Amino acid sequence: MKLAEYLARRRRARVAAVMLFALIMGFVSAAPPVVTGCQAQDLTPAPDTSMLSPAVSALAQEQQEPAAQPLPEKWVCLTFDDGPSKTTPDVLSALNAAGVHATFFVVATGYNEKYLPLLTEAVSAGHQIALHSASHEYSDIYRSSDAYWEDIALLKERIAPYVDAESIRYLRFPGGSTNTVSRRYGGKGLMKQLKAEVEQKGWHWVDWNVCAEDAVGGHPSADTIYRNVVRETGQQTNCIVLMHDSATTRTTAEALPDIIRWYADNGYTFLTVAEALPIG
Template identity: 55%
Template sequence: MLFLRSPYIGNRLRSLSLCLMLAFSLGFLSGQLWPSVTAAGCRLEDLTQDPDTHFAGAEPARQAAATTGADSTHASQKLVCLTFDDGPSKNTPAVLEVLERYGVPATFFVIATGYNDEYLPLVRQAREAGHQIALHSASHDYSAIYSSPAAYWEDIDLLRERLSPYVDPDGLTYLRFPGGSTNTVSRKYGGAGIMKELKAQAEEKGYQWVDWNVCGEDAAGEKLSPGEIFKNVVKSTNGQSVCVVLLHDSATTSTTPEALPDIIGWYKEQGYEFCTVEQLYEK
């Protein structure tokens, strides 16, 4: 329901309220650094309806084009990024198999909680298959990572360390904040201004932070059927020409790989080109 921080497409990724429909009916769940609850995921009630529309660091000409739609070359393109949070997991091989079958690249925002150690080698497999690996969180524990900016970057450093046997951490320059860049739960732990501070620090450190504007709601709490996930994606695409789709690669989202063939087929029928987030940012 949010957006990609990009100088070309900022105005084209509009805020959607679809991903907040269940926000007040779902109970908040989060892990610990070594959690007793193994499921980790971005929760809908952690998000706000209005995304940050700041595009810091954009070149003035590109920023103007994004704001006015003057960049006709990119305005005519239909682009989609499939992004998967909270992996790798036991479901990652199924996700990778579908992506390979349809020749589609994707971006994986990964975690390394300790509970998914046995699946971390899949990060290398995904990278070698041409997919983008990006940073999400080591712990996915909101109370810990959002207690202060320093705590957040300690978590990112730990994630990079745990991923280093499988992928070069120096090449990991894209990240997604747990809960999104406009989450409200962080205020309980780090104060009202923590996300603004973290976004500024991310840019200073050379990271691109990424949200989304299409949501499959596959980690909303109740396990959805493949058909329901597909319908959510189609509905929240809502005619947008540039889509960053939020899906999950966690142990509890086993129906997501089953929904992928229909999702991919539908976007292809609508004339979308698939790309990674990094490729989208470079277009």
């Protein structure tokens, strides 16, 4: 082999190696997709990353544009779905005792009507109220875009006596933004349409990247819920934790003091979703 040809091959190899390294680093540095591991029967096994959740989008934007008030390096949002219920007072008690504010993605099914006044108490204590569903019946809310927004309108109507429902601009889709159950009723493209419509309103839809797995069958113990949260947090520095304050998840309230203590001991700042993902 001639020396010139040998040197040319070496140069090409070095260029290829540099390009491969850059590609790998770009992938590793990218914001992680939101993990949707709860209630797997209703969620997409591989999350749809073609449209990242507001949590991930906000983190990416933060890296590109300096914020007026930058977020802490490590932060966590404790979020609770499917309340208020008989479990909610214990959840509020644990949060208030620790001086921690959380976000509640609420329902108003008719079965929990007597607990709706707890929303006023939660707001007074500094917690955030966000939208989840009036019925939480997949077959009803995911029939079409119109059916989904009718459900949201009914939810707002039912909680309006207790909170300023019209000012709420954050929501969580039942089953998460990558659920597959919606396809049975509204077709494969429904979730993409709904996410686009939420964003057109200037709202945020919010998933999670840590799941307590407290709503699975078998009623997990408080210790199991605690371990699930710690395990799924891993090395993540920005976390949105999915928990529940439904009538069947009383052990979540029992686990909450230990969960709060663990995040505090590991240097996390507690934020509401609105604080972590502000709407401009």
